[in-house]
Amino acid sequence: MKLTSDLKFQPGKIKSLVSLGAIAAISLLFGCSPSQQSISCPQPASTAEAATRLKQTSDLELSFLIDGTLSMQGYVNDLPDSRYSKTLRLMDSASSTGWNSANTKYYRFGTKKQPIDRETFLKAQLPVFYQSGSDFSTSRIDAALADPADNRLSLVVTDLYQKDADVRLVQNLLAQRYLEKGYAIGILAVKSEFKGTVYDVGISNQNFGYSTSGQTSRAFHPVYVMLLGSYGNINHFFDQLQRNGLNDVEHEFVIFSPQPVAEAAVLNANEIKTAPRKDILQPKSLNDGRLVVRKQQPEDPVQFLVVTKKTASQPTDVELPYRALKGVLPVEPTAIALTPTLEKYQSQSKQFQPSNTQGLQLTDWNVKDGSIRFKAKIQADQLESGIYRFQFDASPTDFIEPDWWKTWNATEGNLDGAKTHNLQPFLRGLRLRTAELMKQQKPVIARLCYAVQKK
Template sequence: MNLLPRQYRSIAYYPVMLAFLLIISGCQQSPKAIGTNEGGKVADGNIALPCKFGEDKTATNSSTNKSKIILTLDGSASMVGYAKDGNSRYVQTLKLLDRVSLAAPGGVEYARIDSGRNSIDRTEFQKSFGTGFYTGQSSKLADAFPDLKTAKGEQLIAVVTDLQPDDGDVNAVSKRMLEDYLKKDGYAVAIWGVRSEFDGKVYPPNNAPSYDFAGKASNGRPFYILLVGRYEAIAEFAKTIRSADESSLLKDRSHLTIFTADRTIASPSYLTASQDNLPKGISAPDSLSQDRFLMENGEQPIQFLEVDENSNPDKQSLKYTLKYQANPDTAIPTQLEPKYKVRKYNEEKDKPAFADSSNKSLVDISSSLVDDKLAVEMKFNPEKIDRGLYYITADLTARSIQAPAVWKEWDDGGKKDGSKTQGLNDFLSSLSINTTSVMKEKSPVVARLCYGIQRN
């Protein structure tokens, strides 16, 4: 049979078209999982693997702080020794606090505390630069912190005191701070200790016998600036004080610690994974795939681990050292607790997804915090990992906090040592306990660890 040219072209067209359709069909993208920020979106048909928080959970904007400064002075007789020298670090610090407070965007008010709390004007405040101001026969320190419900607008209360209330009950001061400030979102309390020249009598709490003490700045008697208010206000106030401290009054022989339940962390830390020193039978590829399904990190800090099917069944571990990103001057958490979220790819053709896994024992993470370093060890047991793809996030949450050890050197240990403060350790311990009690509800995230794991 003779075929016309057009018929030849028609017959040749079909195999070419069939091959083209097969190529198109093969090039259609399969769904894949892609790393995103928390709450991030991916293209339709793909699966999001949330890792980094969408925005800094603890970010603050101190430039908008307009808290009114309530500058409160302990007017009891136990403060006279600080003011006998009109140029002591104590007097100079009062003048520094006054200058900074006068320039505060929210304004300043002055108050005095002895047998109670009383508002004073600036003229009366300036009398504190001499000994005549300190005539009070008692120091009801807890009354320096009024209930927030009575406050008009945002306030930052700064109380200058020797931290020696007459009843000796520094826990009552800490409790007032807890109930009225620490329990409120975004609030903090701080203690700023400063050593100063002192020449006078020391009046211990609980009506114990007074004794004479004289000391220079190097071995002088500490006084304290107690700060309560929003964390942003305290941090900004401390920053401004340091910037305005041209005489370096507070550069040395002083110490500041801020106690806060939810502003300890400047930003969470994430994995900076290394492919070095991997356990036998474990590899760290750039992505994972199974039956044409692909997991990609999407430039998120996700570490992919591939476990060989013949991997040693003993527990394997990976160790990391991360930078602890704390807010300045905040007390460091002493206990971090991991909270796990484990999901497994379900492999359903019609509706692929990562579903919550009941197997919560795939990994076990422990950590320790020293200064600005966070040591993390991740252990996993290949024997308990079934074949498949997993996505695991572990949030290391702060569960307790304590004052830095340096403060122990400022406590007199029950001895008559005028260069130290009686009951300081009790006060700081109470602050730590109270802050910890609040942290158990708020649990700030110190670090988030994200893993994609494939078991062949």
């Protein structure tokens, strides 16, 4: 009653009271509205230069470099159709079928590199090619190496018989000229018929005669093609060799590159394999009353999780597809380093701020057979109420050695023509240099993004 009387006789005051009430109601309403955040999980950034080198170039400067020393003559002595000769023919055809435009040059090398024409190159299938005088008495692979370029591919054909000191020299030159400049090294290994002399074996540079006549391919003498250039051009040339018939020739192939993938694996809902858990919710958005978190795009590979104090700290097995670059050395399955970014939303700043929480841990990594496996363990008791953002970048730190490196390797004093002296130390040295670069560059093979709400 009193209130009615007051309102009736004081119209100005009534208007002021109504306005203030409306403003207070609106302020209360909007003051309690949660903030909005959209999050994504972008692929790790790479330089334009690195991305370009994963693709083949449209035009190519191609160099064939054939070891012209006497140790190579045994592949063609009375062997007109040896696997060595077949490989040379496959290389020649791949240069014309693989690119619309390829400027091809040919060289014979020993202690120095000698330009030759294609007609002379084709004579590498004949003994006369390897009878060229004192400049070709010793094989110096380092003399054949050229500086790399994005559109340049060098193919060095040799039996890899080098003095021990020369092995280290070639390793260092290959690493400095190619790997350290962002290029790759491919090694194609072929077992071929042989009838002749094997030179420069071991520290004492022994020679011995060897013939595969009447023997199975297990006794054939190894020959190697080093492919030097960008990963894209190496991989494309090898593809052409396979299409043209390389699979009919017993061979092994590997690419040394500190970049093992083109794109990192992510938590793609259509590909991730993980068992559902009743004590962990996986909603499409998060909302704790102060913050609403949504994906920037529906397809963004961010996994939303809601946990409570009742969520068990039992690890969950997670499996993702692993798409390694074709031909590259396989990474050591468990040699994985994690770079975490951990943040918690702060209502005062209305931003995510760095956190040192151990509430989400990814352990027990295993990368092999086309998949990445790990265990995701949420420790709810390590999380305060609120919303967290986690990003884990997984980078490999080492490679495994293919079995054939050891099988094809001859140790000191072993005069076995079916093997190559110093092969394993040579390839292992390249592996170690590649692994060192990988540790420095930290290529990301998996980027895992989570948004976690603790109730």
